Amino acid sequence: MNTTFPFSAVVGMDDLKLALLLNAVSPRVGGVLVRGEKGTAKSTIVRALAAQLPAVDVVAACRFACDPAAPDPSCPDGPHDGAHDVPAVRRPAALVELPVGASEDRLSGSLDVERALTEGVRAFEPGLLAAAHRGVLYVDEVNLLHDHLVDLLLDAAALGTCYVERESVSVRHAARFLLVGTMNPEEGELRPQLLDRFGLTVEARASRDPRERAEVVRRRLAFEADPVAFAARWVDAEKALADHIARARDRLGGVRLLDERLEQIATVCAGFEVDGLRADLVTANAALAHAAWEGRDEVTADDVRAAARLSLPHRRRRDPFDAPGLDESLLDELLDNTSPEDDGGPDDTPPSGGTRPEGDEPSPDGGGETKSDGGQVDGPGGGDSVAAAAAPHAVPLLEVPGVGDGAAGRRSRSRTSRGRVTGARRPETRVRHPHVLATLLAAAPHQRARGRSGPGLVLRPDDLREAVREGREGNLVLFVVDASGSMAARRRMTTVKTAVLSLLLDAYQRRDKIGMITFRGRDADLVLPPTSSVEAGAARLRALPTGGRTPLSAGLVRAAEVLRAERLRDPSRRPLLVVVTDGRATAGGDVDRAAGLLAGTAGIVVDCEDGPVRLGLAGKLAVRLGARLIPLGDLDGIFRDHRKHERRKAA
Structure with a gap:
């Protein structure tokens, strides 16, 4: 029996649950960024959701989880022509966790450059993006990842494809997954450009209600004492949740987004002065998913409101000193002004997921009162x-001064894996970034001794050189x-x-x-x-x-x-x-x-x-x-x- 803490047993956290469920219904929503203090069950609830996603059929022995009904034509393990004749297996949706210290090769996969140069063999080792295909990719402390890894991750999530380029050799494979990132804002913010790439954002805060806090502890202690027995108590609720997700997925394709609702979404996004059009697209997709989740065949104002509450807060930051937030009174005003007369606008009952308590909005400058006159x-x-x-x-x-070896940044000179090439050296471990010209120059003087008789160079492993790069560090x-x-x-x-x-x-x-x-x-x-x-x-x-x-x-x-x-x-x-x-x-x-x-x-x-x-x-x-x-x-x-x-x- 599955001993993951049940999703249905999580107390409170309505906004977080709703955001995750909307992404489970429609991957087009674009993932969830969970901002919150320590100890708010962020990791627990993400792992619990993964256990509720429908199982997937995959081509047997395919390392890239290809769908037998529609295999990826560019799959490195393919081609899977006639995949219906190839043995297929059913397995649970994958939950892949990306550690903070992961390298680019670990994330996207790597080519064995040494074999490529010395044996002419293109050997590709898939990374975590391939493992997460058709499942969930969970990034804890996403704000502590190097920026180039976050860029790579979000590009793959947006395109549904992972590209790996190494010295004129190119590999691509499908990488469609539900992306969930968590972060503690006290440890640093994501850049606004990267914040915008997450579809939805949620503030995860521990309840201040003593009874609710006590119930959280009560359930956690019961789970730790006997995980199997605790999970058994929630089997029916978990099955109902899984069935609800499956029905909403089936309904999603038939949900209608009428022009007046689309104009309402555009008005809300313009009213909050968000940059670009990604907010409009995300809000529209989230509203469609919310309507499907609620069992409706047409998007309503309630669906737009629920979607906007999750898709807009992190897109309103104008500088790094601003905290994400949303003025819900302005949201209601914009919705009321653009609602059809017979709709009446959003009612006073919060949609699924609840609302942030009035007055709980963070201060834009994060500090106390100041005077504009510099007094x-x-x-x-x-x-x-x-x-x-x-x-x-x-x-x-x-x-x-000098040249360091610190984390990638933009201040001081540093030896990094990214940046301009300043030289070459013998590799101490496996070659990650080969210097082709230096490798060829190292091999050239030995060609006669190696008995070369035709075109091309005879290369040996000790000829390999790797690039020395200089960039900037933080x-x-x-x-x-x-x-x-x-x-x-x-x-x-x-x-x-x-x-x-x-x-x-x-x-x-x-x-x-x-x-x-x-x-x-x-x-x-x-x-x-x-x-x-x-x-x-x-x-x-x-x-x-x-x-x-x-x-x-x-x-x-x-x-x-x-x-x-x-x-x-x-x-x-x-x-x-x-x-x-x-x-x-x-x-x-x-x-x-x-x-x-x-x-x-x-x-x-x-x-x-x-x-x-x-x-x-x-x-x-x-x-x-x-x-x-x-x-x-x-x-x-x-x-x-x-x-x-x-x-x-x-x-």
Whole structure:
């Protein structure tokens, strides 16, 4: 008996259930992105759904799960001509999980380049996309995948085909699957371009109702105590669910989407100012699937509303500091204004999947109240003040010197598997990226000794060379921000916050991890542990109060501790230290000793000192750290010069 936690036994999570079921009914919906905090049963419910999908017939011994009734003509294991005479087997729909550390070869498959060059044999090893064909591909922590893997994954999901290109050898195979990605927003956002490629998105949040939470724990404990007995209690409900999915799939082809409903969808998408037309297509397909799921032969306003609630929130982001969300009152207004007179618009009863509670919408800027005039508002902690930040602006490239080996990004030079070829070397393991010219040059001097008698070269495995490529890596940008009383003078903190916010945006665009330490009073606090979530960094910055003494040495010591821990956790990611201070030290220990703990770390010191009399303390700190000094007052000029330089390059 199947001992997967039953889908029907999951408590609450109505929006997530509905989004998954709509994709199960119609793969054209385009997958689901599940955003949520830890411990909200995201993985459990995805695995439970896979167990409810109808079984599939496949050509026996085909590694690409070809359908015997309509085999893929380009299948690498084919051709399957006359497949009806070939033994076929029925198996459950596959559930394939893509690990965060997967390589491109593991995802899309790989060619054995060594055999191709030395034996002339085209040997293809299928990847996870082939294994997921006609099933479910589940990507946990999709926001932590390298961008090029996410691009490849979403291209295959959109096209239904996987293409593998290796040195003039091309392989393609069908890859149609239900794509489900999960992510914790605190660990970093997906780029808006990638967010848009997911059909639906759902915010998964644990219930705040004690009774519902207790029922969740009760069922989980019962399942862990005896999975077989627990699953047996839900057999009838699971069978009914599977039958419901099958009936909805059969009904889908006959559901009608009338022109007035299509215009209603277009009006809603235009009203929310989403980019492009993908939102319209996804909403239309989701509305059709919802109508089929509800047993209707025609799409209604309720179907459009249910589809729009799931397809639009993640397409409304205008910059990385915005959180996804949907104004449901605006949605109702748009639907009411475009509903036929006899329809009456959506009623007050939420469609399947429920609605987000009123007032539960995340703040667009992720932080507290700010003033648009760059002033200050009251903050926590007695007489402390919270300065507002202006809109972020472009910044020049600040990079770590040398060449690293870190995760792919857009900041510092790095040896990567993608990028321009800078040389060739003997492979230490299996060749993934051969350098053909270097391989031929290595073999050429030995042709007479190898007895070559005709055209072509005689190659041996020790002739193989692989390409050395150089690209860009993402770094850990650790901000150490002075929040003492001297920084609050003459509203300097507004300029400081704007500068740091601009650097945060730059870190997001360059695929960096970020962290933030602030120091004031007597201590230094790690207000943002290293993360990929620029949204979280912006929220911490906007709410940052100022006041008190200046424990500069404490901030530097805390930075050294954080970097030491991160080197153990992620040794290939090189750090860039950004210290924002006027250099004054009115509390704490020895600054010289603290700076010595950061020796060898690439750094920037943003000098915030102003006024007619300058002590040059930030400059002395930059010398101690071996860091570049940038006066805060010159930042606007630097940004202006950078923009002029970029315009000249473009011209």
